[in-house]
Amino acid sequence: MNEAVDLSSLREHLDTDGHDGYLIDDDASDSDQRYVSGFTAPDPYQTLVTREGIHLLVSGLEYGRASKEASADSVTRRSTYDYQQLVAEHGSYEAKSRMLAAFLDDHDVDSLAVPRNFPTGTADGLRDQGVSVTVESEGIIEEIRATKTDWEIDQIRASQRANEAALATAEELIATAEIEDGVLVRDGEPLTSERVKEEIEVTLLRHGCSLDDTIVACGADGADPHDRGSGPLAADELIVIDIFPRDKETGYFADMTRTFARGDPGEEARRRYDVTREAYEAALEAVEAGVTGADVHDVACDIIEEAGYETLRSDPSAGTGFIHSTGHGVGLDIHEQPSVSPAGGELEAGHVISIEPGIYDPDVGGVRIEDLVVVTEDGYENLTDYRVGLEPKGE
Amino acid sequence: MNEAVDLSSLREHLDTDGHDGYLIDDDASDSDQRYVSGFTAPDPYQTLVTREGIHLLVSGLEYGRASKEASADSVTRRSTYDYQQLVAEHGSYEAKSRMLAAFLDDHDVDSLAVPRNFPTGTADGLRDQGVSVTVESEGIIEEIRATKTDWEIDQIRASQRANEAALATAEELIATAEIEDGVLVRDGEPLTSERVKEEIEVTLLRHGCSLDDTIVACGADGADPHDRGSGPLAADELIVIDIFPRDKETGYFADMTRTFARGDPGEEARRRYDVTREAYEAALEAVEAGVTGADVHDVACDIIEEAGYETLRSDPSAGTGFIHSTGHGVGLDIHEQPSVSPAGGELEAGHVISIEPGIYDPDVGGVRIEDLVVVTEDGYENLTDYRVGLEPKGE
Numbered sequence: 001m002n003e004a005v006d007l008s009s010l011r012e013h014l015d016t017d018g019h020d021g022y023l024i025d026d027d028a029s030d031s032d033q034r035y036v037s038g039f040t041a042p043d044p045y046q047t048l049v050t051r052e053g054i055h056l057l058v059s060g061l062e063y064g065r066a067s068k069e070a071s072a073d074s075v076t077r078r079s080t081y082d083y084q085q086l087v088a089e090h091g092s093y094e095a096k097s098r099m100l101a102a103f104l105d106d107h108d109v110d111s112l113a114v115p116r117n118f119p120t121g122t123a124d125g126l127r128d129q130g131v132s133v134t135v136e137s138e139g140i141i142e143e144i145r146a147t148k149t150d151w152e153i154d155q156i157r158a159s160q161r162a163n164e165a166a167l168a169t170a171e172e173l174i175a176t177a178e179i180e181d182g183v184l185v186r187d188g189e190p191l192t193s194e195r196v197k198e199e200i201e202v203t204l205l206r207h208g209c210s211l212d213d214t215i216v217a218c219g220a221d222g223a224d225p226h227d228r229g230s231g232p233l234a235a236d237e238l239i240v241i242d243i244f245p246r247d248k249e250t251g252y253f254a255d256m257t258r259t260f261a262r263g264d265p266g267e268e269a270r271r272r273y274d275v276t277r278e279a280y281e282a283a284l285e286a287v288e289a290g291v292t293g294a295d296v297h298d299v300a301c302d303i304i305e306e307a308g309y310e311t312l313r314s315d316p317s318a319g320t321g322f323i324h325s326t327g328h329g330v331g332l333d334i335h336e337q338p339s340v341s342p343a344g345g346e347l348e349a350g351h352v353i354s355i356e357p358g359i360y361d362p363d364v365g366g367v368r369i370e371d372l373v374v375v376t377e378d379g380y381e382n383l384t385d386y387r388v389g390l391e392p393k394g395e
Numbered sequence: 396m397n398e399a400v401d402l403s404s405l406r407e408h409l410d411t412d413g414h415d416g417y418l419i420d421d422d423a424s425d426s427d428q429r430y431v432s433g434f435t436a437p438d439p440y441q442t443l444v445t446r447e448g449i450h451l452l453v454s455g456l457e458y459g460r461a462s463k464e465a466s467a468d469s470v471t472r473r474s475t476y477d478y479q480q481l482v483a484e485h486g487s488y489e490a491k492s493r494m495l496a497a498f499l500d501d502h503d504v505d506s507l508a509v510p511r512n513f514p515t516g517t518a519d520g521l522r523d524q525g526v527s528v529t530v531e532s533e534g535i536i537e538e539i540r541a542t543k544t545d546w547e548i549d550q551i552r553a554s555q556r557a558n559e560a561a562l563a564t565a566e567e568l569i570a571t572a573e574i575e576d577g578v579l580v581r582d583g584e585p586l587t588s589e590r591v592k593e594e595i596e597v598t599l600l601r602h603g604c605s606l607d608d609t610i611v612a613c614g615a616d617g618a619d620p621h622d623r624g625s626g627p628l629a630a631d632e633l634i635v636i637d638i639f640p641r642d643k644e645t646g647y648f649a650d651m652t653r654t655f656a657r658g659d660p661g662e663e664a665r666r667r668y669d670v671t672r673e674a675y676e677a678a679l680e681a682v683e684a685g686v687t688g689a690d691v692h693d694v695a696c697d698i699i700e701e702a703g704y705e706t707l708r709s710d711p712s713a714g715t716g717f718i719h720s721t722g723h724g725v726g727l728d729i730h731e732q733p734s735v736s737p738a739g740g741e742l743e744a745g746h747v748i749s750i751e752p753g754i755y756d757p758d759v760g761g762v763r764i765e766d767l768v769v770v771t772e773d774g775y776e777n778l779t780d781y782r783v784g785l786e787p788k789g790e
Contacts, residue, residue, distance in 0.1 A: 029424050042608075061621055093511070093532040116488070116516030121530045123515040135516045137488040201600050205593065210605065212643075213437075226456055248607075 004071065005035060005149075010140050011051055014113060019134065021109035022049040025100075025122045031332035032115060032141040034251060038071030046100065047072075050107055057103050076103065097125025104131060115141070139337075146329050146337035147350040152252065153374055153383075156330065156352055159247045159254035160372055160383045162207035166200045167258060167386060170216065170241050173199060174260055175394030179235045184262060190232035193218065197229075200243055209245035215257075216241050222259075222366030225324050225358065235263040238273075238365035240358075244334050253334045255354045256384055257370035260392040265365065272309075272359045272367045273390050279303040279357040280369045280388075283326055283340075287355065287373060287380040293344015297326040300357040309359050313342065320361040327354040330372055351375040352383070399466065400430060400544075405535050406446055409508060414529065416504040417444040420495075420517045426727035427510060427536040429646060433466030441495065442467075445502055452498050471498065492520030499526060510536070534732075541724050541732035542745040547647065548769055548778075551725065551747055554642045554649035555767055555778045557602035561595045562653060562781060565611065565636050568594060569655055570789030574630045579657060585627035588613065592624075595638055604640035610652075611636050617654075617761030620719050620753065630658040633668075633760035635753075639729050648729045650749045651779055652765035655787040660760070667754045668785050670702040671762045674752040675783075678721055678735075682750065682768060682775040688739015692721040695752040704754050708737070715756040722749040725767060746770040747778070 010022055024033040024047040028040045037047040037056055045066070046057040053073030058066045063077040081102045086095035100122065104112065111132040114123060116139070123133045148156070177184035177191045184191040193216040200214050217229030222240040233239055242257040259273065279300040286299040301311045301322065310321030325341030330352050338344055338351050347353070353375065358368030371384040387393075405417060419428040419442045423435045432442040432451055440461070441452040448468030453461045458472040476497045481490035495517065499507065506527040509518060511534070518528045543551070572579035572586045579586040588611040595609050612624030617635040628634055637652040654668065674695040681694040696706045696717065705716030720736030725747050733739055733746050742748070748770065753763030766779040782788075 091532075114515055116514055118515040119511055120509055120513040120515045120518040120528070121511030121532060123518070124530050133515070135519055137486075137516060198600065202597055205596050205600065210607070212605070 005038075006144065007036070007049060007054075009144060010049060013136065013138075013140055014049075014051065017113065017134070019111045019113040019132075020050065021104065021107060021111075022113045022136065023047070023100075023104070023109075023118070024115060025119055026117070030117075031251070031336070032145070034332060035145050036141065039066050039069055040251065041066070046103070048104070048107060048109065050109065055103075055107055057100070076106075093121065094125065094128075096122065097129050100126060101129035101131055115139075142337050145331055147348055148331060148352050148374070149350075152331065153350075153352065155247060155250040155252035156254055156372070157383050158250075159209060159245055159252050160256065160385075162204055162209045162247070163243050163245050163254045163256050164384070164386050165207055166203040166243055166245065167241060167256060169199050169203045170196050170243075171258070171260065171392045172394035174233065174239060174262060175392035177233075177262065179263065182235050184233045184235060192232050193221075193229035194231075196233070196241075200241075204243075204245045208248055209254075210248050211243070211245045214241075214243050217366065219365050220362040223320075223360040223362040223364070225360065225366065225368070236265055237261060238265050238269050238367055240366045240368050242368065242370065246334070251332050253330050253332070254383070255330050255334065255356075255370065255372050256386060257356055257358075257368045258386065258388070259367045259369060259390065261390055262392065265390075269364050269367070270390065271307075272364065275304060275307040275309065276357055276359050276367045276369055277388060278307075279322075280355060280371070283355045283357060284371065284373065284380065284382070287347065287353070287375055289347055289349045289375055289377045292346050293327070293338050293340040293353075294342050295344075296340050296347070296355070297342060297344060300326045300355075304357065304359060322357060322359055324358070327356055327370075329353055347375045349375055349377050400433075401539065402431070402444060402449075404539060405444060408531065408533075408535055409444075409446065412508065412529070414506045414508040414527075415445065416499065416502060416506075417508045417531065418442070418495075418499070418504075418513070419510060420514055421512070425512075426646070426731070427540070429727060430540050431536065434461050434464055435646065436461070441498070443499070443502060443504065445504065450498075450502055452495070471501075488516065489520065489523075491517065492524050495521060496524035496526055510534075537732050540726055542743055543726060543747050543769070544745075547726065548745075548747065550642060550645040550647035551649055551767070552778050553645075554604060554640055554647050555651065555780075557599055557604045557642070558638050558640050558649045558651050559779070559781050560602055561598040561638055561640065562636060562651060564594050564598045565591050565638075566653070566655065566787045567789035569628065569634065569657060570787035572628075572657065574657065577630050579628045579630060587627050588616075588624035589626075591628070591636075595636075599638075599640045603643055605643050606638070606640045609636075609638050612761065614760050615757040618715075618755040618757040618759070620755060620761065620763070628657075631660055632656060633660050633664050633762055635761045635763050637763065637765065641729075646727050648725050648727070649778070650725050650729065650751075650765060650767050651781060652751055652753075652763045653781065653783070654762045654764060654785065656785055657787065660785075664759050664762070665785065666702075667704075667759060667762045670699060670704065671752055671754050671764055672783060673702075674698040674717075675750060675764045675766070678750045678752060679766065679768065679775065679777070682742065682748070682770055684742055684744040684770055684772045687741050688722070688733050688735040688748075689737050690739075691735050691742070691750070692737060692739060695721045695750075699752065699754060717752060717754055719753065722751055722765075724748055742770045744770055744772050 048055040081099040113136040219237040283300040310318040327340030329336040356370030373380040443450040476494040508531040614632040678695040705713040722735030724731040751765030768775040
């Protein structure tokens with residue numbers, strides 16, 4: 001389990017703005033709530049942060065597990081507030097507000113801060129019950145989550161180990177395919193993006209990870225950073241493989257990208273690969289506590305622009321070249337704070353970020369190389385252990 | 396793609412309450428939005444329903460795909476409202492409200508209804524911009540979603556086919572295991588719940604489905620309907636297998652449960668199996684348009700109580716016996732309307748519901764048998780094609 005999380009900046013905010021508590025009302029999909037409560041459940045539950053502690057309100061079904069697993073000072077079940085009777089008397093909408101108002105009252109909370117995504121139904125219902133509800137618009141918990149504990153870094157590292165196994169499976173499928181009429185072929189069938197993705201997913205599953213999505217994009221598909229790829233993989237073309245699995249137990253993500261080509265993708269593609277690799281290495285070298293995400297992004301842009309390619313820095317409307325940011329935080333969400341982009345603030349020790357420059361053009365294809373690293377006081381620790389090279393290797 | 400969805404009851408609500416539109420502000424996890432817009436995206440987007448049509452507001456990244464795929468009358472990109480400039484001037488929080496206010500103004504919307512889970516940050520931000528925002532507390536879209544189109548039923552049927560393949564894999568693993576010292580053994584290793592779940596997941600993946608969770612629960616584990624199960628599977632014990640996969644493309648779920656035992660689970664366990672099967676068959680026979688979910692639930696309770704077991708109807712605080720409801724709607728969410736429980740209203744043709752009575756006791760284990768069916772005018776169509784039987788069969 002995670003060490004106790006440090007919510008002091010949230011409590012300072014409550015003090016400054018004169019609120020008695022901060023309430024989250026969501027389910028398993030809310031990473032902020034999972035982080036603060038040390039608990040996750042498929043159905044909605046509530047997490048209240050006060051000056052003194054962390055208090056959970058859960059259904060009877062979840063009470064036993066929450067009492068054991070949650071990192072909370074108290075766990076209360078809904079029946080304490082006669083929830084079913086409130087539903088019978090007032091309907092489920094008003095019953096929830098009445099139950100929550102009683103729960104807040106038990107913790108002396110009259111004035112509440114809530115996250116931006118707090119349900120309006122709950123906010124307006126509480127207001128009807130006389131509770132003051134104000135949106136905390138800065139995303140303080142997202143900011144707290146950006147700095148990982150050692151335990152969190154271990155979980156992300158474990159997800160990246162699974163990721164490496166999955167990428168190795170994909171690389172070998174590509175490396176050992178036959179080539180017939182310019183198309184990769186295995187077992188007499190064209191080797192498709194879909195087939196490679198399926199083997200990636202099965203490998204991740206065998207390592208305790210799941211993923212909703214993965215990218216195996218060949219040729220022009222790979223030139224659109226958000227195209228997941230489809231159809232037969234071609235020889236002499238760039239193939240971008242970007243995998244972002246999540247550990248099913250801990251919820252922590254990993255992220256990695258490599259670009260391969262079977263045969264000869266041509267001189268221009270090879271040049272783009274070398275420039276991307278240079279940008280990736282220089283950006284990694286720029287990472288350390290105290291520099292900003294914007295600084296690191298600039299280092300990658302410098303190299304790509306000097307090589308004669310466009311970036312969003314040189315042309316904000318560029319459709320080819322380096323058309324995304326250099327990286328992002330990774331943790332309980334695949335995209336979280338901090339940002340390694342023009343908007344990126346100061347990096348701190350314990351931030352976990354991706355470094356992933358790329359160069360794109362439908363006529364040539366896409367190149368992207370991505371590692372996942374932890375920022376340290378004097379540099380970074382690379383959580384990724386995977387060879388960089390354009391030519392795929394297999395047994 | 397789904398046929399045009401029938402939003403007339405939502406539009407009637409807008410008319411009755413004097414609102415100009417209904418706005419959803421969420422991401423891929425919101426099934427209501429996916430249903431109304433015919434579109435899904437990992438990042439938040441907005442769907443506006445007015446009297447005249449359905450209007451989407453998306454990022455530039457999603458614009459091309461939304462224009463092609465969404466079942467909307469118009470798709471607008473954020474840059475139309477100079478979103479980036481608004482962020483630079485006002486910060487991301489206020490920028491979003493200003494952008495949405497302009498989007499609403501373009502569609503002549505001053506007074507807005509929103510779902511209960513609409514983000515409070517967006518609601519309060521719009522109110523600051525002079526838009527009236529009221530929560531629609533009845534869940535009208537959930538109610539619309541309960542009645543499936545033929546296309547939706549086909550998708551659910553396809554997910555249930557994948558489910559049958561996964562259950563067959565699990566059944567065969569159990570049926571063909573060796574028994575050593577009372578434990579199921581394969582390849583010299585104890586056959587664990589975890590191993591069976593992994594093979595279920597791999598099979599689903601090969602059929603285009605994913606799942607976050609599945610239940611393979613033996614003995615006392617199976618007596619807690621929410622225990623996922625863990626550790627070696629034992630001979631002479633009941634093993635509950637409940638699988639609820641989701642098609643990765645369409646998003647539609649399926650749901651099925653079978654209970655098996657290797658060896659002899661004992662006379663009492665066999666009796667409970669027979670009673671559960673009788674309740675399951677009788678509840679299925681009770682299903683038709685016009686009866687209520689509560690009626691169907693009562694039929695299952697009657698049989699289980701007559702056999703001498705407790706139900707939540709005979710004792711609302713029962714910890715053993717039939718301690719959940721008979722079924723629930725299944726569609727883009729695994730639990731949705733209608734309910735086959737004491738609260739269940741009238742069933743309508745096109746409702747897709749599970750029928751899943753069970754009997755539980757830690758001393759005996761759990762039994763549950765579950766099929767997924769479509770309600771028809773004079774009965775039901777079973778979407779499930781899987782043998783019912785306590786003894787597992789394998790090759």
